[in-house]
Amino acid sequence: MKALTGIGPLYKEVRRRLLECLAGGEWKPGERIPSEPDLARRFGVAISTIRAGISDLAAAGVVNRWQGRGTFVARHDLHPQGFRFSNIYDTRGQKVFTEREITSFQRIAADGEIARKLGLAAAGSNRVCVIEAVLRSGGIAVATMALILPARFFPRLRAATMRQTGENLYALYQKSFGVTVIRMDEWVRARKAPAALARTLGIATGDPVLEVERIAYTFGDVPVELRRRTYEATRHQYLFSHDRLA
Amino acid sequence: MKALTGIGPLYKEVRRRLLECLAGGEWKPGERIPSEPDLARRFGVAISTIRAGISDLAAAGVVNRWQGRGTFVARHDLHPQGFRFSNIYDTRGQKVFTEREITSFQRIAADGEIARKLGLAAAGSNRVCVIEAVLRSGGIAVATMALILPARFFPRLRAATMRQTGENLYALYQKSFGVTVIRMDEWVRARKAPAALARTLGIATGDPVLEVERIAYTFGDVPVELRRRTYEATRHQYLFSHDRLA
């Protein structure tokens, strides 16, 4: 491993190189990465510089540091707060946990709006997987969901794979496709439920529903997922936390 | 200034002491704080330790560092992204800017729910200021807003003060009352507009509205503001950004 050659600050170069190793699969989710002295030797920089690079990744949730044990690639499964991005609550403020039932799976060409939102070239590689699902809590439908995934990031994705996947889809993206989500925007709208949706959710036509359109990004602000969920809103609310200081 | 005496890591003690100086008004919003060498001498620690403490505050947005100029107490006004917490957009994704018209101002005792959400002792100091307002964009009403503020944090707050305040209320809180908001939760709900609200917003009774209940916290997770906004939702949407890596 030759020395670093970047032009900017060394620790950013270190961060970039670490991300390359992660994206390239050299260290997989859940695994320990080399110790700080090892990385310092490997990159030919001081430990403090390695630590600065890793600190950024730790702050971003890409890796987790455990004193005495090592630094581990973050896994997007088994997160108590679900990567902090699963946010549906009932009206009493109790968190609602849902199961996912996949109702359809297809591979199509993205239309203009979706291609734009996912940053897909209009011409060539605009194929997407479209997965539709119903989210249920204790058997009761709480929301419908549509996932639109750029096919080039998710080769050979099959409906069966989606069905077998447990709680967190981002764990699947990371484990099976090497796609790590680091940032997302969510657009929230209030709507009146149309008849078909109302039937699915067991509410009256025209009852209020909460529409959440999420665009998730990987490194370099590349969109990797468009997720549209429509929640029953007479008995549920959505929580967003903005925290800046731990 | 005597040496630090805390039991935990030194840099956290430094952070705590810096926050004390900020909360105590020794350094006011917009002002430069002492240089890192000065602080190192003052606290009797190495510059790196000072830097570690300041880095936390900078990450939290409490201070801003400018290479060559100094470290400045963050101001909650004149923020291009409005402290990143002003989030209403039209259906085309264009940001909507609103003016605030105060319609009522009163000082009352908080009821149980509000006292609970603001962490107020049920008995004594549960007095709150309740400010109601209409938010307009180009003369068109976009939302109604109710602010509930614990009176003990905002002594002598008057309606006129609120009316004179420009864009960002958090700038007022910080400048006039020494209250710095560092974190917030937002609960989002979809509703059907009741008749009175529909009239105010110029929509039909039963049209969908977006209700956003925000609880804002200062240092130590102390709630300092309960803010309820109800947005017209046929022509507007709300944006939440979750970013973890700069």
Added chain:
DNA sequence: CAGTGGTCTAGACCACATT
């Protein structure tokens, strides 16, 4: 120019986990 924060180094010691 002097002063600021930004980066980087080399080393020390501590707290924690595993062997």
Added chain:
DNA sequence: ATGTGGTCTAGACCACTGT
């Protein structure tokens, strides 16, 4: 006992800002 990350130090040089 060993190895890990966590903290802290003392110093160096760089990049940027103001005078």
